[in-house]
Amino acid sequence: MSAIPASGRHTALADAATLTGRALRHWARQPAPVVVTLLFPVLLVLMFGYLLGGAMVVPGGGDYREFLLPGMFAMAMLFGVETTYTAVATDAARGVTDRFRSLPIARSAVVAGRAGADGLHAVAALTVMVGCALAVGWQWHLGVGRALAGAGLLLLLRLAMIVAGIHLALLLRAPEAVAALQILVWPLGFASNAFVAPQTMPGWLAAVAEWNPLSATVAACRELFGNPGWGGDGWPAEHAVALAVAWPLLLIAVSGPLAVRRWRRLDR
Amino acid sequence: MDVIEVDGLRKRYADTEALAGLDLAVPAGTVCAVLGPNGAGKTTLVRVLTTLTRPDAGTARVAGHDVRREPGRVRARIGLVGQATAVDEVLGGRENLVLFGRLHHLAPARARARAEELLVRFDLTGAADRPVGTYSGGMRRRLDLAAALILDPPVLFLDEPTTGLDPRARATVHEAVRALAGAGTTVLLTTQYLEEADRLADTVAIVDHGRVVATGAPHRLRADLGADRVEVVCDQATDLARVADTLRGAVAGPPRVDAEALRVSVPATDRVATLTRVLAALTDAGLCAADVTLRRPTLDEVFLHLTATGRTEVAA
Numbered sequence: 001m002s003a004i005p006a007s008g009r010h011t012a013l014a015d016a017a018t019l020t021g022r023a024l025r026h027w028a029r030q031p032a033p034v035v036v037t038l039l040f041p042v043l044l045v046l047m048f049g050y051l052l053g054g055a056m057v058v059p060g061g062g063d064y065r066e067f068l069l070p071g072m073f074a075m076a077m078l079f080g081v082e083t084t085y086t087a088v089a090t091d092a093a094r095g096v097t098d099r100f101r102s103l104p105i106a107r108s109a110v111v112a113g114r115a116g117a118d119g120l121h122a123v124a125a126l127t128v129m130v131g132c133a134l135a136v137g138w139q140w141h142l143g144v145g146r147a148l149a150g151a152g153l154l155l156l157l158r159l160a161m162i163v164a165g166i167h168l169a170l171l172l173r174a175p176e177a178v179a180a181l182q183i184l185v186w187p188l189g190f191a192s193n194a195f196v197a198p199q200t201m202p203g204w205l206a207a208v209a210e211w212n213p214l215s216a217t218v219a220a221c222r223e224l225f226g227n228p229g230w231g232g233d234g235w236p237a238e239h240a241v242a243l244a245v246a247w248p249l250l251l252i253a254v255s256g257p258l259a260v261r262r263w264r265r266l267d268r
Numbered sequence: 269m270d271v272i273e274v275d276g277l278r279k280r281y282a283d284t285e286a287l288a289g290l291d292l293a294v295p296a297g298t299v300c301a302v303l304g305p306n307g308a309g310k311t312t313l314v315r316v317l318t319t320l321t322r323p324d325a326g327t328a329r330v331a332g333h334d335v336r337r338e339p340g341r342v343r344a345r346i347g348l349v350g351q352a353t354a355v356d357e358v359l360g361g362r363e364n365l366v367l368f369g370r371l372h373h374l375a376p377a378r379a380r381a382r383a384e385e386l387l388v389r390f391d392l393t394g395a396a397d398r399p400v401g402t403y404s405g406g407m408r409r410r411l412d413l414a415a416a417l418i419l420d421p422p423v424l425f426l427d428e429p430t431t432g433l434d435p436r437a438r439a440t441v442h443e444a445v446r447a448l449a450g451a452g453t454t455v456l457l458t459t460q461y462l463e464e465a466d467r468l469a470d471t472v473a474i475v476d477h478g479r480v481v482a483t484g485a486p487h488r489l490r491a492d493l494g495a496d497r498v499e500v501v502c503d504q505a506t507d508l509a510r511v512a513d514t515l516r517g518a519v520a521g522p523p524r525v526d527a528e529a530l531r532v533s534v535p536a537t538d539r540v541a542t543l544t545r546v547l548a549a550l551t552d553a554g555l556c557a558a559d560v561t562l563r564r565p566t567l568d569e570v571f572l573h574l575t576a577t578g579r580t581e582v583a584a
Contacts, residue, residue: 025491094354095352096355102319104340104372
């Protein structure tokens with residue numbers, strides 16, 4: 001019996017990269033689900049931009065599709081929680097996570113590998129959406145720097161979704177429960193400023209929509225891209241960029257340690 | 269030297285005690301079968317020994333390293349085939365083995381070469397590029413086993429490796445375990461099948477309620493357990509008492525009557541000789557039986573025996 005010597009020094013980072021590669025291979029092997037996740041927000045743009053858009057009036061004036069697109073960018077990031085949740089919950093339920101945990105690799109690599117893959121998924125999703133946006137007449141008006149800052153805020157939102165998705169998946173360990181997430185993202189999306197301006201809603205609902213974390217990212221993007229519909233007299237609207245940084249960081253600060261705790265509890 | 273040393277291991281889940289002070293020692297290069305019914309604590313034991321679960325109390329050392337204090341060193345020396353087939357369903361067999369090779373820190377070329385070797389060894393070359401989701405249960409098990417052997421670990425854990433497999437796939441797993449044991453690997457496997465333990469193991473540890481209730485070489489354990497039994501199946505319930513009386517006079521052990529199954533059994537202390545005596549006694553008494561067999565104790569009987577120690581046997 002001869003043990004094969006391990007070659008070279010390996011870091012948690014290399015293990016994480018191997019596991020990110022595994023996720024990418026999944027997508028190459030089974031492209032349909034990932035293509036659906038990339039194209040579904042495009043469908044939303046077409047439905048709301050063209051089917052319902054004619055009836056929409058943007059308070060303060062401006063083109064509805066220009067108003068809509070930052071909202072759809074944020075929705076695309078929000079939907080990402082489903083991708084993360086499904087992948088982590090499936091591995092946990094099938095015993096694959098346990099096998100990884102029995103290997104001589106850094107345990108953080110399993111989570112970091114997932115985050116790496118989902119980060120790439122987010123960049124792909126955003127690229128597709130920007131392509132779609134440009135095709136329907138959306139533009140950024142205030143220079144590349146601010147546009148990139150807006151993209152950064154969107155990716156920060158997605159990072160929070162990665163952390164929340166991992167936490168929920170380790171908590172529930174039930175891949176089929178993603179159906180609940182698929183339903184719950186809708187009230188979160190509609191009770192925000194993504195589709196319509198909160199000013200058009202009843203007072204109480206407008207307050208909810210204004211303070212909705214998703215609204216902060218959307219409003220901040222409208223501001224950074226120079227798209228119509230940003231601003232307003234509410235405190236959240238006036239501090240959109242700060243809130244678009246604070247909300248995801250808060251979610252990460254809460255969900256992150258809980259996810260780590262769940263991960264540690266796997267050995268109970 | 270004992271490669272697996274378990275001392276007073278305890279683990280409690282909510283209201284059940286999965287491990288209740290379990291002791292076990294497995295010498296290097298031997299196969300140990302942990303035998304027990306569902307819920308006996310077998311899986312928890314494997315999870316503790318493979319560092320997946322932290323015990324509440326007691327110590328466990330694998331390949332010389334404590335599972336709690338040096339889990340990394342333990343992980344570098346073990347292979348695990350868990351109860352659920354833990355291979356990637358979307359990837360192909362080859363991709364899976366390369367992935368696990370990379371996670372064992374083999375260089376890319378070495379990981380690919382090792383994957384090829386294992387595919388050949390486990391007869392999976394034909395299906396190497398098909399998604400594992402399309403594999404049969406036996407093929408998955410083989411891949412699972414191959415993935416655990418990337419580095420030829422000195423210690424291998426198999427948690428119910430043949431549960432749910434058809435007889436052919438089961439035989440393949442048995443062959444693989446024997447080959448590994450022949451090459452010097454220390455193997456700990458859990459099973460619900462007495463026959464499997466009998467066939468593969470150097471030592472059998474019978475576990476019930478989180479404790480080892482009996483341990484030893486299969487043949488010695490069998491002798492301790494009252495060995496095999498000769499079983500007489502009667503045509504009608506009215507014959508049971510007469511058959512039992514006849515057998516009581518003919519053989520050493522007390523007859524046991526199972527009225528529901530119309531069965532009377534006695535310990536086959538001298539095996540075939542006992543069987544011959546039983547047949548002769550029945551013929552002399554002019555009794556007719558539906559069936560007479562010499563058979564090994566079932567796991568149920570082993571447990572009945574071990575847990576009913578001190579209780580009187582139900583005699584007619």
